[in-house]
Amino acid sequence: MSISSKIVEDFVNNNIEFVTTVPCKQLAGVIDNIETSKDIFHIPSNKEDEGIGLCAGAYMGGKRSAIIMQNTAIGVTINTLVTLTQYYRMPLPMLISYRGELGEPVACQVEMAVHTKALLAQLNIPTYHFHDEKDVGELNAILAYTFMCNKPVAILTDATFWKGY
Amino acid sequence: MIRSEVIKQLIPVISDHLIICNIGLPSQELHLLDDQPSNFYMLGTMGLSSSIGLGLALAQKGKVISIDGDGSVLTNFGTLPTIANNVANNFILLIIDNGSYGSTGDQPTYAGKKTSLSAVAAACGCENVVECQAEDAAVTMQAALDSNEMTIIVCKCMSGNIKVPVITMDPVVIRERFMKEVEARNT
Numbered sequence: 001m002s003i004s005s006k007i008v009e010d011f012v013n014n015n016i017e018f019v020t021t022v023p024c025k026q027l028a029g030v031i032d033n034i035e036t037s038k039d040i041f042h043i044p045s046n047k048e049d050e051g052i053g054l055c056a057g058a059y060m061g062g063k064r065s066a067i068i069m070q071n072t073a074i075g076v077t078i079n080t081l082v083t084l085t086q087y088y089r090m091p092l093p094m095l096i097s098y099r100g101e102l103g104e105p106v107a108c109q110v111e112m113a114v115h116t117k118a119l120l121a122q123l124n125i126p127t128y129h130f131h132d133e134k135d136v137g138e139l140n141a142i143l144a145y146t147f148m149c150n151k152p153v154a155i156l157t158d159a160t161f162w163k164g165y
Numbered sequence: 166m167i168r169s170e171v172i173k174q175l176i177p178v179i180s181d182h183l184i185i186c187n188i189g190l191p192s193q194e195l196h197l198l199d200d201q202p203s204n205f206y207m208l209g210t211m212g213l214s215s216s217i218g219l220g221l222a223l224a225q226k227g228k229v230i231s232i233d234g235d236g237s238v239l240t241n242f243g244t245l246p247t248i249a250n251n252v253a254n255n256f257i258l259l260i261i262d263n264g265s266y267g268s269t270g271d272q273p274t275y276a277g278k279k280t281s282l283s284a285v286a287a288a289c290g291c292e293n294v295v296e297c298q299a300e301d302a303a304v305t306m307q308a309a310l311d312s313n314e315m316t317i318i319v320c321k322c323m324s325g326n327i328k329v330p331v332i333t334m335d336p337v338v339i340r341e342r343f344m345k346e347v348e349a350r351n352t
Contacts, residue, residue, distance in 0.1 A: 017224075018220070018223070018224060041223065043220075043223070043247065043251050044247075045216075045243070045247055046243030046244075046246060046247060047241075047243045049210075049212070049213065049241070050213065050216045050241055050243050050244055050247065051216075052213075053210070053212075053213030053215075053216025053217045053220065053241075053244075054216050054217070054219060054220035054223075054247070055220060056213075056216075056217050056220060057185070057216065057217040057218060057219060057220025057221035057222070057223075057224065058220040058221065058223060058224040059220075059224075060205065060217075060220075060221055060224075060340065060343060060344050060347060061220065061221045061222075061223070061224025061225035061347060062224060062225055062344075062347065062348060062351065063224040063225075065220070079209070079210065080210050080213065082209075083208070083209025083210045084207075084209065084210040084213065084217075087208065087209060087336045088336045088337060088339070088340040089336075089337050089340070090340070
C-alpha cells in the first residue's frame with residue numbers, strides 16, 4: 001500500500017469525514033486519495049484560515065474534520081488556531097508538508113522551515129515529524145490522540161519521508 | 166436603519182435556525198436581543214463566519230444562517246468561490262453591508278465605495294444572490310428560507326452602533342451548548 005493510501009486509510013479509520021486541502025506537490029498523492037475516497041467529503045479551500053473555519057463548522061455539525069496544508073500556512077493561520085480552534089477547544093489534525101528541509105530545491109522554502117517548529121512550540125501545538133517512511137506507523141495513534149485531547153495537532157512530513165520532492 | 170435594527174427585525178424570522186454570528190458587535194447585539202443555544206458567537210477570528218457556517222451546513226441537515234459583515238467578507242474573499250462551488254441548500258449567508266468596519270469605529274470599507282459584494286458573489290459563481298435594503302431584510306430572509314436553496318443576501322444599511330455589553334460567556338460553553346443543540350436537531 002502506498003503511503004498516501006495508508007494516510008487516508010488512517011483518516012477513515014478515525015472517522016474523519018470532512019477534509020479541506022490547500023495544494024502541495026509533496027502531498028498531491030494524499031490529496032488525490034482524499035478526492036476519490038467515498039468516505040470523505042473533500043472541500044478545497046483558497047486559504048488555510050478559511051479551511052480551518054470550514055473544519056470548525058463541520059466539527060460542530062458532528063463530523064470529524066482535518067486540514068492538509070504546507071508549513072508556510074502556519075504563518076497564515078496563527079490567529080485562527082489561537083482564537084478559534086484552541087479558544088473553543090476543537091480537535092484538528094493538520095497534515096503538513098514540511099517544505100524547506102533536506103532535499104528542498106527552492107531556497108525560499110527554507111525561510112519558513114526554520115520557523116515552523118518554533119512557532120508550533122510557541123503555540124503549544126503537539127507536533128510530530130515524519131522523516132522516515134516507518135514514521136507513518138504512528139499516524140493512527142496521533143489521530144486518536146487529537147480527538148482525545150481536543151487540540152490542533154501538527155504532523156510535519158518532510159521530503160525524505162516522501163522520498164524526494 | 167443600522168445593523169442592530171436589522172438584526173432586531175430579523176429575529177422573528179431567524180430565531181428557529183442555527184446561527185453563526187460574526188465577531189464583535191453583531192454577536193454582542195444578537196446575544197443581547199436573542200441569546201439561545203442555537204447561536205454560535207464568534208469571539209475572535211474576523212472573517213470566518215461564512216466558512217464556519219458553510220462547514221456546518223455541509224455536515225448536518227439543519228438550516229444555517231451565517232451573519233457576516235462587509236468588512237469581514239472583504240477580509241476572507243476566498244470564501245465566496247468555495248461557497249459557490251460547494252452548494253449547501255441549507256445555508257444562507259447574510260452579509261449586513263453598512264459600508265464600514267462597525268466594531269472598530271466605523272472606518273469606511275471598500276464595499277461602501279466602488280466594490281459591490283453582490284456583484285463579486287455572483288462573479289464567484291454564487292447562484293442566488295439577493296441585494297436588499299435594510300427595511301426589507303426580514304422579507305428577503307423569509308423568502309430565502311422558503312426557497313430551500315443556498316442564498317447570499319447582501320443587506321445594505323446605515324453605519325452606526327448601539328452600546329452593547331461584551332459577551333462574557335466562556336467559549337467552550339458557547340460551543341458545547343451549540344453542539345448539543347445541533348445534535349438534538351439532527352436526531
